[in-house]
Amino acid sequence: MSVGIVTATEPAMEFLAPSGAVWVRDLRRSFADREIVRGVDLRIAPGEFVALLGRSGSGKTTILRALAGLDGGVTGELYVPERRSVVFQDPRLLPWADVLGNVILGTQGSAAAARGAEALDEVGLAGHESDWPKTLSGGEAQRVALARALVREPHLLLLDEPFGALDALTRIRMHSLVVKLCERHHPAVLFVTHDVDEAILLADRVLVLSEGQISLDTAVEVAQPRLRSDHQFSALRSTLLAELGVDESTEGSTHTGDPIQIQ
Amino acid sequence: MTVVDTDRIVVAATRSAELNPDIAALPLTGAAPVFVKLPSGVTDELGGHRARPGRGRQRLIGVALLFVLWEAASLLGWIKPQDLAPPTAVVTTGAHLLSNGALLTALWASLQRVFWGLFVGVPLGALLALAAGLSRTGENLIDGNVQMLRFVPIIGLESLFVLWLGVGETAKIAMITLGVMFPIYVNTYAAIRSLDPRFGELADVLGLSQWARIRRIVLPAALPGFLVGLRMAMAVAWLLLVFAEQINASSGLGYLIVQAQTFFQSNVIVVCLVCYAVLGLLTDSLVRFIERVTLRWQPGR
Ligand SMILES: Nc1ncnc2c1ncn2[C@@H]1O[C@H](COP(=O)(O)OP(=O)(O)O)[C@@H](O)[C@H]1O
Ligand SMILES: [Mg+2]
Numbered sequence: 001m002s003v004g005i006v007t008a009t010e011p012a013m014e015f016l017a018p019s020g021a022v023w024v025r026d027l028r029r030s031f032a033d034r035e036i037v038r039g040v041d042l043r044i045a046p047g048e049f050v051a052l053l054g055r056s057g058s059g060k061t062t063i064l065r066a067l068a069g070l071d072g073g074v075t076g077e078l079y080v081p082e083r084r085s086v087v088f089q090d091p092r093l094l095p096w097a098d099v100l101g102n103v104i105l106g107t108q109g110s111a112a113a114a115r116g117a118e119a120l121d122e123v124g125l126a127g128h129e130s131d132w133p134k135t136l137s138g139g140e141a142q143r144v145a146l147a148r149a150l151v152r153e154p155h156l157l158l159l160d161e162p163f164g165a166l167d168a169l170t171r172i173r174m175h176s177l178v179v180k181l182c183e184r185h186h187p188a189v190l191f192v193t194h195d196v197d198e199a200i201l202l203a204d205r206v207l208v209l210s211e212g213q214i215s216l217d218t219a220v221e222v223a224q225p226r227l228r229s230d231h232q233f234s235a236l237r238s239t240l241l242a243e244l245g246v247d248e249s250t251e252g253s254t255h256t257g258d259p260i261q262i263q
Numbered sequence: 264m265t266v267v268d269t270d271r272i273v274v275a276a277t278r279s280a281e282l283n284p285d286i287a288a289l290p291l292t293g294a295a296p297v298f299v300k301l302p303s304g305v306t307d308e309l310g311g312h313r314a315r316p317g318r319g320r321q322r323l324i325g326v327a328l329l330f331v332l333w334e335a336a337s338l339l340g341w342i343k344p345q346d347l348a349p350p351t352a353v354v355t356t357g358a359h360l361l362s363n364g365a366l367l368t369a370l371w372a373s374l375q376r377v378f379w380g381l382f383v384g385v386p387l388g389a390l391l392a393l394a395a396g397l398s399r400t401g402e403n404l405i406d407g408n409v410q411m412l413r414f415v416p417i418i419g420l421e422s423l424f425v426l427w428l429g430v431g432e433t434a435k436i437a438m439i440t441l442g443v444m445f446p447i448y449v450n451t452y453a454a455i456r457s458l459d460p461r462f463g464e465l466a467d468v469l470g471l472s473q474w475a476r477i478r479r480i481v482l483p484a485a486l487p488g489f490l491v492g493l494r495m496a497m498a499v500a501w502l503l504l505v506f507a508e509q510i511n512a513s514s515g516l517g518y519l520i521v522q523a524q525t526f527f528q529s530n531v532i533v534v535c536l537v538c539y540a541v542l543g544l545l546t547d548s549l550v551r552f553i554e555r556v557t558l559r560w561q562p563g564r
Contacts, residue, residue: 090461092461096560
């Protein structure tokens, strides 16, 4: 990836210039005197898949919005690739545009339609180009949102609990789809989730956000294909759950009973 | 099973208990279950209600019935012809007015006024709504004025218009223009204002240009409101037309009515009123047709 940075500070340049995608130092954000994000440092390498775990209300979305450039109220130093895409928790499709129109929204050029159709094919929705969003299921709509994010060939892909509203079966299929797409397009990914298993299944590295700071930053060493039955998997799950303040023995982990594994 | 009456339902329940000992083993607490047959096969695959074949016919029969009663009341002498002409007389009068060209001349004059009123008023209302909906400054400058003027009865402005513009066509068209502007403005503006702010965020993320934002997001979002406004505008236009033409005009349907009034021709008055009704119905169906074609994306269509 070429790094077209305007003027970065010395340490940022050191990381980004050779091979970096995201460099953030001392990110802070307050809402009405309440400091939600309290000095977050974050580095993501190109092609790296980073999961950001945290309880509901811990500030995950706030951080993601900051990286998306949607929040002018943050302080700190942030460098992100110019080309980045966001998939929100809701598909956020324009109801008056058909599926293809949604995918190529904001892309220009004569090849846009062809690229859009290709992206739809990648997410398994070939032939749905002229469907209205109202006819799509939740999973299909979210796949359209994924196609819309990918058609722009982002260097940074920001995913904000994109599968949070989907049923367990659809979610499993979406996991393998995301893995496949990331292998092909290789963007740097920040994947925000509150689901520990999801984070372990997908990520190269997991960050835990608590009290407005990154309290844990750990690489995921579980061998592929990652199985929940793998003891490394369950060890990491216990670590992460403990970090999140969940007592497994009394509260149970999120998806341990789930019999279907991602392959 | 098609279960309608209660006896059979209980029979059915008991029988299934005989066939299935598991059910029979269940303790019978309270009343036996009551079954209902749910409707099926009444909607098409898109979820819309299939037009019932009898519906249009029944509506027509309703209208025909009214005319029959009206005719009968006239024949029986309950309604005097100088008060209200019977339908048959209205039809012959209509045919007569058509053949001597009086009706078409009047229609043409009226249609032109409505057309120009809409032609100027609709874009003006829509542009004002866009200006107010798209920028804070526009909103501050425009919306207060419009909300204030909205409550001035347009009909009361007739005298001012005549004062400014004389008794010619311009005054009538100006009144229709103004009357049409308000429903267009109010509904279009409301639609733009109620646009989901998350779409603005989406536009930011996708880096849409200002023009793309307007074209891809604001305009389509405003369309349903605009079309509601358009339907109301059509109704207002016909209303103001009748009014303007009856005050002072030397042509048009309203003029024909005033003339008929001086000669006690209730049949001509009714013909003109029928024309208004038909024209109103036609313009309304036109907007509804546009709605059907352009708003197919809406849920529930
Ligand atoms: N625009 C806002 N105004 C006020 N408070 C906000 C705003 N956005 C987020 N917050 C607050 O910040 C906290 C973190 O929110 P968020 O980042 O959405 O959490 P998460 O995504 O981890 O569930 C919440 O307590 C929320 O109420
Ligand atoms: Mg969130």
